[in-house]
Amino acid sequence: MLLSDKRQRLLSIVAGVILASGIFMLLLPLAFELSSGYAFAKEPEAETGTVFTRVSRDLLAPVVYIDDDELFDDEYILVSDGVPGTIVRTYEYTGENTAILIGEDTIIEPISKIVCAGTRRRLSTGTYVHPAKGIVTSKFGYRGVAVGSSNHKGWDISNVKGTPVVASDGGIVIISGAYEDYSGYGKVVVIEHDNGDWTLYAHNSELLVEEGAVVAQGDEIAKMGSSGTASGVHVHFEYRPAGGGAVNPDILFNAEDFTKE
Numbered sequence: 099m100l101l102s103d104k105r106q107r108l109l110s111i112v113a114g115v116i117l118a119s120g121i122f123m124l125l126l127p128l129a130f131e132l133s134s135g136y137a138f139a140k141e142p143e144a145e146t147g148t149v150f151t152r153v154s155r156d157l158l159a160p161v162v163y164i165d166d167d168e169l170f171d172d173e174y175i176l177v178s179d180g181v182p183g184t185i186v187r188t189y190e191y192t193g194e195n196t197a198i199l200i201g202e203d204t205i206i207e208p209i210s211k212i213v214c215a216g217t218r219r220r221l222s223t224g225t226y227v228h229p230a231k232g233i234v235t236s237k238f239g240y241r242g243v244a245v246g247s248s249n250h251k252g253w254d255i256s257n258v259k260g261t262p263v264v265a266s267d268g269g270i271v272i273i274s275g276a277y278e279d280y281s282g283y284g285k286v287v288v289i290e291h292d293n294g295d296w297t298l299y300a301h302n303s304e305l306l307v308e309e310g311a312v313v314a315q316g317d318e319i320a321k322m323g324s325s326g327t328a329s330g331v332h333v334h335f336e337y338r339p340a341g342g343g344a345v346n347p348d349i350l351f352n353a354e355d356f357t358k359e
Contacts (some may be wrong), residue, residue: 099123148191149200157177157183159208172290176213183208202219221268222277222292223315226350229266229299229335230322232257235352236332238346252336253297257358259303259331261322264315265289266297266335266350272310276325283334284326289320298336298344301328 152357159180169175184206189197236254266289273288280286283300287307290296303323313319334346347350 100108120202124207130256146191146193149188150191150197150221151188153184153188155182155184157204157206157208159183159186159210163215164212165217166182166214167217169214170218170220171216172220173216174213178212179208180211199350207302220292221312223267223268223316224293225315226267226297226316226337227264227355228255228267228351229297230255230257230261230263230333231358232261232322232332232356234356235330237353238348240346253347253353254334255330255356256330256332257322259321259323261314261331261333262318263287263302263320263322264319265301265313265319265337266315267291268312268317269315269345271307271309271313272296273305273313274305274309281347284329285320285323286326289313289319294340296341298334298338300334300336301332303331324336 138198161180164177166175166352183204186203186205188203190200191197196265196350232255234253235256236252239254269289269291271287272290273286276283276285280300283298285302285305286298286300287302287305288296288298299320299326301322302320303325304321305319306321307313307319320333322331324332328334335347337347337350338344
């Protein structure tokens with residue numbers, strides 16, 4: 099019990115010191131302002147060589163930027179606001195309402211504003227272009243076919259073998275090759291975009307990018323073909339928001355806008 103009382107008294111003393119220090123720091127600028135105001139009040143009648151002070155609460159510290167590789171290079175997040183410091187400047191009156199600065203003293207140090215600054219390069223435009231020239235011969239959803247899936251997860255865009263297949267938007271190539279997980283897709287490319295969406299390009303005859311490659315919108319990534327389970331030459335295109343299940347590409351394109359030219 100005695101030890102507890104001592105701790106309580108010690109905590110009370112520490113709290114009192116902190117409170118007193120805070121009050122002192124708050125009143126100190128006011129005291130300077132009052133003395134400064136008195137000095138300036140006498141300025142018109144002051145003689146050359148008179149020394150006076152002025153208090154300013156606008157002393158700013160440099161902004162501190164913290165690199166954040168999860169933010170894009172045009173994104174910033176304010177972590178904490180800065181607090182201006184207080185500075186006392188001493189002047190010497192030189193006559194005719196003019197004075198020269200002869201000294202200054204910081205009495206309260208400023209606190210820097212802290213900002214997280216993104217360093218991640220933005221790769222995507224946020225919009226999508228046609229992945230290939232051609233005609234949409236098979237759309238999303240159920241279809242009655244002898245070859246391939248009856249639950250079609252994308253659009254088939256048909257043209258001649260070797261037709262360029264391009265990145266519908268910029269991003270990072272996360273898959274390039276033929277994989278068991280994509281059975282029937284043949285030579286496939288998957289791109290992850292800045293917003294987390296994926297686009298998939300399947301049945302290619304040739305792949306022009308490797309996994310980890312950074313591509314811009316419109317970059318050629320493959321050649322159209324019929325690899326995997328395919329009844330003819332085409333690119334199978336899928337749109338997967340947030341890398342999840344495929345959704346109908348009609349939210350991106352109008353099938354009637356596709357041409358072979």
